[in-house]
Amino acid sequence: MHIEYTRLMSLALDKETTPAQATDLRRHLDACPECAALWQEWQVIDARLARAPMLAAPDGFAAGVQARLAAAAQRRRQSYWLGSGLLIAWGVALAALLALVGMAVWWGLQHPLEVSVILSSAAILLSNLSRLLCTMETAVGVINGAAFLVGGGLLVSMTGALALLWVWVMSNTRHWLRPAMWEVR
Amino acid sequence: MENQELIWLEQARCGDQSAFGRLVGAYQGPVYNLAYRMLGNASEAEDAAQETFVRMYTKLHTYQPERKLASWVLAIASHYCIDRLRRRRLVWLSLDEEPFVATLPTHQQGPEETLLRKEVRDEVQKLVERLAPSYRIPLILRYWYDLSYEEIAEVMGLSVQAIKSRLHRARLQVAAHAPTGAGSGVAAAAAPSQAGVR
Numbered sequence: 001m002h003i004e005y006t007r008l009m010s011l012a013l014d015k016e017t018t019p020a021q022a023t024d025l026r027r028h029l030d031a032c033p034e035c036a037a038l039w040q041e042w043q044v045i046d047a048r049l050a051r052a053p054m055l056a057a058p059d060g061f062a063a064g065v066q067a068r069l070a071a072a073a074q075r076r077r078q079s080y081w082l083g084s085g086l087l088i089a090w091g092v093a094l095a096a097l098l099a100l101v102g103m104a105v106w107w108g109l110q111h112p113l114e115v116s117v118i119l120s121s122a123a124i125l126l127s128n129l130s131r132l133l134c135t136m137e138t139a140v141g142v143i144n145g146a147a148f149l150v151g152g153g154l155l156v157s158m159t160g161a162l163a164l165l166w167v168w169v170m171s172n173t174r175h176w177l178r179p180a181m182w183e184v185r
Numbered sequence: 186m187e188n189q190e191l192i193w194l195e196q197a198r199c200g201d202q203s204a205f206g207r208l209v210g211a212y213q214g215p216v217y218n219l220a221y222r223m224l225g226n227a228s229e230a231e232d233a234a235q236e237t238f239v240r241m242y243t244k245l246h247t248y249q250p251e252r253k254l255a256s257w258v259l260a261i262a263s264h265y266c267i268d269r270l271r272r273r274r275l276v277w278l279s280l281d282e283e284p285f286v287a288t289l290p291t292h293q294q295g296p297e298e299t300l301l302r303k304e305v306r307d308e309v310q311k312l313v314e315r316l317a318p319s320y321r322i323p324l325i326l327r328y329w330y331d332l333s334y335e336e337i338a339e340v341m342g343l344s345v346q347a348i349k350s351r352l353h354r355a356r357l358q359v360a361a362h363a364p365t366g367a368g369s370g371v372a373a374a375a376a377p378s379q380a381g382v383r
Binding site: 006007009010011013014016038041042045048049050052054055056057058061062064065066068069072 | 205214221222236239308309312352357359
C-alpha cells in the first residue's frame with residue numbers, strides 16, 4: 001500500500017482531486033494491484049456510509065428540551081435568590097457592627113471618665129467571675145445557659161429580620177439581579 | 186430557510202421561547218443523528234442532543250451572524266459529544282436494549298426494506314464506533330451532512346488540511362476494521378458506482 005496514493009483516494013472519494021491528481025491516481029491504480037484492491041474496498045465502504053439513513057429525533061424531544069430549560073431557569077433563580085440574600089445579610093450585619101463600634105467609640109470619646117470606670121469595673125467583674133467559675137461548677141452551667149439563651153435569641157431575631165427584609169426586597173423588585181432573558185415564560 | 190431561522194434566533198435572544206422551540210424543531214433531527222452516530226446509544230444520544238439545545242440557548246448571545254447557523258449548532262453538538270466520550274469510563278448497555286430506530290420518513294417501507302435499512306444502520310454504526318472521536322466527527326459530518334472540507338473545518342475549529350488528514354486516517358481505520366465487502370449482502374447492495382476515478 002502506498003500511503004501517498006491513499007491520500008489521493010480519500011480526496012477522490014470527496015471529489016476534491018485536481019485533474020492532474022486524478023490522472024496520477026488512475027495510472028497508479030492500473031499499476032499497483034494492492035492499492036487497486038484497497039480502492040475497491042474504500043468505494044464499497046463509501047457507498048455503505050452514503051446509504052446510511054439520517055435518524056429522526058424521538059417523539060417528545062422538543063418537550064424534553066423545554067423541560068430542561070425550565071429546570072435550568074429554576075436553578076438559576078434559586079442561585080440568584082440565595083446569592084443576593086447572602087449579600088444583603090452580609091451587608092446589613094457589617095453595617096450594624098460598624099454602627100455599634102462607631103457609637104461605642106463616639107460615646108467613649110465623649111465620656112472618658114466613665115469609660116475608665118467601666119473598664120476597671122469590667123476587669124474586676126471578669127476577675128471575680130473567673131474565680132467564681134473556678135470554684136462553683138454548678139454556677140458555670142447556669143451562667144453558660146443564660147448567655148447561650150440571650151445570644152441565641154439575639155441571633156435568631158437578627159436572622160429573622162434579615163430574612164424578612166430579603167423576601168420583601170426580592171418580592172418588590174422584578175428584575176433586580178436577574179437578567180430577563182433567563183426567565184422562562 | 187436560513188433567514189427565517191435567523192429571525193427565530195433573534196426572537197429567541199429576546200426571550201421568545203416559542204421562537205426557540207421552532208429552532209429546536211428545525212435542528213432536532215440533525216443534532217440527534219449526530220449524537221447517535223457519535224455515542225452509539227439511543228438514550229444517551231437523546232440526552233446529549235437535548236443538552237446541546239440547552240447549551241445553545243445559553244450561548245445565543247455569542248452567535249455571530251456571518252457564521253452559518255447549522256455549522257454553529259453542529260459545532261456545539263459535536264464538542265459536547267466529544268466531551269461526553271472523553272468522560273465516559275464505563276458503558277452500561279442492557280443486552281436487550283433496542284435503540285430508538287426511527288428514521289426520517291421518506292416513503293412507506295416494507296418489512297424487507299426496513300430490515301435492510303436496519304442492517305445497514307447497525308453495520309455502519311459499528312464501523313463508526315471503532316474510530317476515535319476526533320476522527321468520527323469529520324466522517325459523520327462528511328457523510329450524513331454532506332459538509333465541505335471548509336464547513337467541517339469551521340465546525341471543528343481546525344484547518345482544512347487537518348480535516349483532509351483526519352478523513353484520510355478515518356478511512357484507513359474504517360477499512361482496517363470493515364468486514365470483507367464481498368461476503369456482505371449490504372456491500373453487494375451498495376456496490377460502488379463507476380463514478381470517480383474509475
